[in-house]
Amino acid sequence: MNIRRSAALVAATAVIGMATAPAALADASAPSASPSVAIPSGLYGKTDPTYDGVWRQSIALVAQDTVGVKPADKAVDWLTGQQCTNGGFAAFRAEPGKECDKKTLVDSNSTAAAVQALVAVGGREGEVTRGVDWLKKAQNGDGGWGYNVGMDSDANSTAVVIGALVAAGEKPADVKSGRGKTGQDALAALALPCSGAKDGGAxxxxxxxxxxxxxxxxxxxxxxxxxxxxxxxxGKGKAPDSYVCKDGRTAGDLAHNAAVYLQGQLSTRLYLKAVTPGSTKSQPDYGNTADAVTSIAAAEGVKYTKDPYAWLEKNAGDWAEQSGPAAYAQLIFAAHATGNDPRDFGGTDLVKALNATGPAPSSTKAATADEKKKDDGDGGISVWYVVAVAAVAGIGIGFLFSGRKKQQL
Known part of the structure; x- marks a missing residue:
């Protein structure tokens, strides 16, 4: 959902107040510079975590939960140790024992991703509650969220926050700003109409x-x-009655029309392309293609994902190996949404590859319902709170992520 930029660029734009994606999503195809800090033993990935540590850890944990893997306690403990007392998470804190202060760049993306991960692993209700409280306080007047508090709302940040709210058992339609606006309202304001506009539905x-x-x-x-x-x-969605973009402002309309736009983009060459800022050369955008496949399958079923997914199987292996845990997680999500086996991705076991980027999991077998209930405790939060589209009409959430500044082609 792509994470869709090198770590240096992410850092610079974050500091000067420009919303941007976590490095893993920002550009999982660009390797990070040599680590400027020691890599914690509980962290997934071996590249510099300064700008994406919490993000990549979080989506790795969600991906493991999706395929029935129970992560090592030290991996979960590392993530919870990154939380500030106010409930928010920064991209990475090299000294987690040190109290967060005004200089700590807490952001919506890291916080929302961490909330989703901690819900998935279970037994961390206190941390989840504090994270959700922070996110609610960070909501903008238009109902959406920006990367950092005070930034204008963007689709990607709004998206990942809504995902966190839903995961934690909240009804996003009930999470309103002081002006009575929801995340759905913010997303609807960013949607191009189907008629009378180029790229309708996007x-x-x-x-x-x-x-x-x-x-x-x-x-x-x-x-x-x-x-x-x-x-x-x-998971995999149900095929719609029509694959045509039709104007409408409900949550269902937004999801359908956006998926139709993505279908059109992938129908021409099976993958999305991106142009790095400052360059005229384009290249395949593996991460964003994986996100698009996941989203289309979730909204429209697998009819329009078979060929793009096959393209990923054939071409994305080297990218994932170079990029690390966030990339493996994105591909696992694509496999899950399309009903494919992530343990046989063009001959690569994505689950094994992801596990190898961090501490050995406690178990690689799916937990039983009773075991999950025990982990969560009485009154625990469900892994993914199910909300009917009708109930969230007027809501919205982005995918994994905070926005890419690359030109999407």
């Missing part, structure tokens, strides 16, 4: 300086899952 990351909307594939994939009210690892 979502923009944010309006430009003149208030105009431009289609962004990453934001669109995020918007699909947000409108559906799912988290990072949705």
């Amino acid at each position: 979502l923009a990351y944010q309006p430009d300086k003149k208030g105009k909307l431009a289609a962004n594939a990453d934001a669109t994939a995020a918007g699909v899952l947000g409108a559906l009210g799912t988290g990072m690892a949705p």
Whole structure:
């Protein structure tokens, strides 16, 4: 949902106040620079975690839960240790024992991803509650969320936050700003109409300086899952009556129209392309393609995902191996949503590969219902709170992620 930028770019834009994706989602195809800090033993991935540590850890844990893997306690403990007392998470804190202060860049994406992960592993209700409280306080007046508090809302941040709310048992339609707006309202404002506009059905990351909307594939994939009210690892959806974009403002309309746009993008060459800022050369965007496949399958079923998924199986293995846990997680989500086996992804066992990037899991077998109940405790929060589209009409959530600033082609 793509994470859709090198770590250095992410850092720079975050510092100067520009919303951007976590490094893993920002550009999982670009290797991080040599680590400037020691890699904690409980952390997944061996590249510099300064700008994406919490993000990659979180989506790795969600992906493991999706395939029945119970992570090592030290992996979960590392994540909970990153939380500030106010409930928020920064991208990475090298000194988790040190109290967070005003200089700690707590952000919505890291916090929302961590909430989803902690719900998935179970037994961390206190941390989840504090994280959700922080997210509610960070909501903008238009109902959405920006990357950092005070930033304008963007589709990707709004998306991942709604996923966290749903995972934690909240009804996003009830989470309103002081102006009475919801995350759905924020997403609807970023959707291009089906008629009278180029790229109808797509979502923009944010309006430009003149208030105009431009289609962004990453934001669109995020918007699909947000409108559906799912988290990072949705299941396969039901085929619609029509694959045509039709104007409408409900959650179901947003998800359908955005999926139709993505279908059109993938129908021409099976994958999405991106142009790195400052360059005229384009290249396959593996992460965003995986996100698009996941979102389309969740909204429309697998009819339009078979060929793009096959393309990923053939071409994305080297990218995932180079990029690490976040990339493996994205591919696992795509396999899960399309009903494919992530342990046989073009000859690669994605689950085994993901597990190998961090501490050995406690178990690689799916927990029974009784075991999960025991882990959660009485009154525990369900892994994915099921919300009917009708109940979330007027909501929205993005996919994995915070917006890519690459030009999507």
